[in-house]
Amino acid sequence: MRTISHSLQYKFMPTINVTLYGDIAHYGSGKHIAIMDLDLPEDAVIDTLLQEISLPSTERGYLFVNAVLYDAPGLYASRNELLQEGAHIGIFSIRHMWPYQYRDGIRMSDSLKAAMEESGPMQNTYRKT
Amino acid sequence: MARKILRINMGALSFAYEEVPGKWAKWGGRGLTSVIVADEVDPTCHPLGPNNKLVIAPGWVSGAPAAPSSGRTSFGGKSPLTGGIKESNSGGISAQKIAKLGLAAIIIEGVPEKGKWYTLAITKDGVSFDSADDILGKGMYEVDEILWKKFSNEPAVIGIGQAGEKKLSNAGISVNDPENKPGRYAGRGGLGAVMGARGIKAIVVDDTDGPGVEVANMDLFKTGRKKLTDAIMSHDLTKPGGGLNLYGTNVLMNIINEAGGLPTRNFSAGQFEGASLISGEMVAEMVEKRGGGMTGHGCHAGCIIKCSNIYPDEKGDALVSCVEYETAWALGANCGIDDLDYVAQMTYQCNDLGLDSIEAGNTIAIAMEGGALEFGDKVGALGLFDEIRKMSPLGRILGQGVEATAKAYGVHRVPTVKGQSMPAYEPRAIKGIGVTYATTPMGADHTAGYTIAPEIAGVSGKVDPLTDEGKAALSLTFQAATAFIDSTGYCLFIAFPILDIETGFAGMVESVAGVMGLEADGIDAIEMGKEILKVERNFNKQAGFTSADDRLPEFMRYEKLPPHDVVWTMPDEDLDEVFAWMD
Numbered sequence: 001m002r003t004i005s006h007s008l009q010y011k012f013m014p015t016i017n018v019t020l021y022g023d024i025a026h027y028g029s030g031k032h033i034a035i036m037d038l039d040l041p042e043d044a045v046i047d048t049l050l051q052e053i054s055l056p057s058t059e060r061g062y063l064f065v066n067a068v069l070y071d072a073p074g075l076y077a078s079r080n081e082l083l084q085e086g087a088h089i090g091i092f093s094i095r096h097m098w099p100y101q102y103r104d105g106i107r108m109s110d111s112l113k114a115a116m117e118e119s120g121p122m123q124n125t126y127r128k129t
Numbered sequence: 130m131a132r133k134i135l136r137i138n139m140g141a142l143s144f145a146y147e148e149v150p151g152k153w154a155k156w157g158g159r160g161l162t163s164v165i166v167a168d169e170v171d172p173t174c175h176p177l178g179p180n181n182k183l184v185i186a187p188g189w190v191s192g193a194p195a196a197p198s199s200g201r202t203s204f205g206g207k208s209p210l211t212g213g214i215k216e217s218n219s220g221g222i223s224a225q226k227i228a229k230l231g232l233a234a235i236i237i238e239g240v241p242e243k244g245k246w247y248t249l250a251i252t253k254d255g256v257s258f259d260s261a262d263d264i265l266g267k268g269m270y271e272v273d274e275i276l277w278k279k280f281s282n283e284p285a286v287i288g289i290g291q292a293g294e295k296k297l298s299n300a301g302i303s304v305n306d307p308e309n310k311p312g313r314y315a316g317r318g319g320l321g322a323v324m325g326a327r328g329i330k331a332i333v334v335d336d337t338d339g340p341g342v343e344v345a346n347m348d349l350f351k352t353g354r355k356k357l358t359d360a361i362m363s364h365d366l367t368k369p370g371g372g373l374n375l376y377g378t379n380v381l382m383n384i385i386n387e388a389g390g391l392p393t394r395n396f397s398a399g400q401f402e403g404a405s406l407i408s409g410e411m412v413a414e415m416v417e418k419r420g421g422g423m424t425g426h427g428c429h430a431g432c433i434i435k436c437s438n439i440y441p442d443e444k445g446d447a448l449v450s451c452v453e454y455e456t457a458w459a460l461g462a463n464c465g466i467d468d469l470d471y472v473a474q475m476t477y478q479c480n481d482l483g484l485d486s487i488e489a490g491n492t493i494a495i496a497m498e499g500g501a502l503e504f505g506d507k508v509g510a511l512g513l514f515d516e517i518r519k520m521s522p523l524g525r526i527l528g529q530g531v532e533a534t535a536k537a538y539g540v541h542r543v544p545t546v547k548g549q550s551m552p553a554y555e556p557r558a559i560k561g562i563g564v565t566y567a568t569t570p571m572g573a574d575h576t577a578g579y580t581i582a583p584e585i586a587g588v589s590g591k592v593d594p595l596t597d598e599g600k601a602a603l604s605l606t607f608q609a610a611t612a613f614i615d616s617t618g619y620c621l622f623i624a625f626p627i628l629d630i631e632t633g634f635a636g637m638v639e640s641v642a643g644v645m646g647l648e649a650d651g652i653d654a655i656e657m658g659k660e661i662l663k664v665e666r667n668f669n670k671q672a673g674f675t676s677a678d679d680r681l682p683e684f685m686r687y688e689k690l691p692p693h694d695v696v697w698t699m700p701d702e703d704l705d706e707v708f709a710w711m712d
């Protein structure tokens with residue numbers, strides 16, 4: 001497990017805590033898990049974060065913000081969500097399984113709910129295998 | 130040669146082969162153990178008394194040539210933990226060997242003379258009844274070793290540890306893996322005590338020169354096998370290097386924790402600050418750092434997913450297989466323990482003593498809540514296994530599982546349904562699983578309602594995952610589909626590729642139809658699953674279960690679960706809907 005602190009030079013910088021799980025941990029200099037504190041620009045959205053750590057969206061699986069599910073593999077519902085000071089973001093590789101029955105009823109963001117309504121809520125993954 | 134039933138009578142120390150009666154002919158695995166138990170066991174009998182039976186059945190495709198990931202053995206009987214019907218299935222090397230002996234099921238009945246213990250050896254020539262004096266009182270690691278020395282051809286060893294010998298309600302049945310280690314368990318429900326009550330310490334199965342598995346339509350079987358194999362090998366979760374292969378089932382630890390649904394410190398919170406330290410990712414790091422272990426381990430020959438692992442100790446020697454999600458959660462997060470080495474040592478103790486690790490971890494958490502130890506006291510938790518090994522009065526209470534321990538310690542927050550404790554998913558945060566916990570005939574069980582293609586089951590898009598609405602119908606579909614997969618002999622983890630890849634589902638059905646000599650379109654997985662559930666529910670009804678037993682524990686209705694501060698809100702009437710079709 002790798003824990004790093006990463007500071008960019010922005011004026012009003014919310015600090016967020018990010019954990020990368022699985023093979024995407026190398027985007028945070030870890031092997032299987034990387035934990036980082038990042039300072040981002042004031043108006044940073046989730047896409048800003050993904051760009052800062054150079055994580056391609058095709059490698060991003062489930063994404064959580066403060067224990068709320070914001071995105072699922074193959075969906076891009078969260079990209080414009082604003083990041084708040086002190087937020088914790090957990091991002092999983094696309095290889096992480098999460099059987100439907102173990103997520104049926106968990107908290108989700110409004111944008112993800114809307115995206116799932118469009119794509120059908122029952123998929124195990126939205127990525128074409 | 131048509132499949133046969135092997136009936137073993139422990140009173141007379143005799144055995145007989147029987148034709149499979151027509152009414153049982155279409156069943157394998159769980160379907161078969163459940164219909165046999167329902168037909169032959171008095172639902173009101175005492176689970177440890179002479180009228181209960183232990184039924185063992187490989188799935189339909191187990192032992193068929195190169196059927197992928199199909200080594201599941203189902204064990205059935207009346208459960209001493211729940212008082213209802215029980216099917217618990219295990220990986221390991223037994224299913225293929227039983228199937229290759231041409232056996233559809235083994236039915237063990239009767240009890241031997243008091244104080245007599247036996248090792249049964251099953252070969253193509255029949256059954257021998259050897260004294261078990263050489264292995265009595267020993268843990269499963271030693272038992273497996275002794276029996277591989279004593280019997281040739283590296284047989285399957287189905288055995289019980291000291292917990293089963295003492296007929297403790299949390300005793301499981303061990304099956305050895307290809308390295309001849311215990312750790313594949315039909316753990317849930319205390320069937321190890323049912324085996325112990327029949328005076329059996331171990332069953333050795335050697336399939337040498339057995340007739341093999343008859344495949345009625347080899348072309349159809351091969352077509353199905355290829356489709357299913359291709360689906361497993363191409364899916365992100367199940368392919369080589371995929372999520373299950375890399376991190377095992379413990380790939381779930383961090384996800385469930387991030388979602389706020391990881392039961393922590395006896396179901397008092399939904400997130401554990403030490404989750405990442407006991408996760409599958411951390412197991413992989415330890416294996417790489419220390420050497421001597423492995424990830425991507427298969428629990429039987431022919432598994433192409435290989436979700437198992439061998440965890441190394443600090444010196445880099447193999448310590449235990451397997452630190453899987455439920456085990457790491459029960460002995461870790463739920464006890465407030467974030468040290469993987471201690472979790473691994475406790476897993477070893479469960480494997481050796483013959484305990485279900487889910488029930489064992491929950492039991493320790495209850496003891497902690499009751500004040501026996503502080504949450505997080507890893508040394509104290511490990512020490513509790515010594516009490517069970519010594520069979521001290523405390524050890525015997527702990528070995529009876531959560532409900533007995535809760536009574537002993539005056540704990541009212543008891544996370545059980547039908548006497549069986551919950552696995553690693555908080556039903557207040559993950560509502561769908563709560564419906565399954567409440568209503569499955571098995572007692573709180575996560576595998577009872579495993580994920581299956583809802584699209585295929587015809588419920589796609591009709592259910593909003595965020596409301597309570599529709600969850601009853603969905604849970605029934607999941608439970609039925611699971612009952613079907615549990616009958617095939619395939620590992621439940623094929624559910625991912627068959628969910629996401631249409632040809633994978635078709636392949637699963639065709640391979641089953643090929644073995645059984647049925648038309649592929651003549652198999653309706655959900656309807657067959659419902660038939661199994663009906664048999665099981667009827668058994669429970671006759672055993673005295675009512676709708677009051679289909680409920681989650683009271684504290685979950687009023688105690689808010691952080692971080693989302695949610696309570697269980699599902700109305701009782703909705704839970705009763707799940708099986709209303711049976712009335």
Ligand code: SF4
Nearest residue numbers: 220428432434436620
């Ligand atoms: S996927 Fe895992 S549990 Fe299933 S058969 Fe393979 S090793 Fe055993």
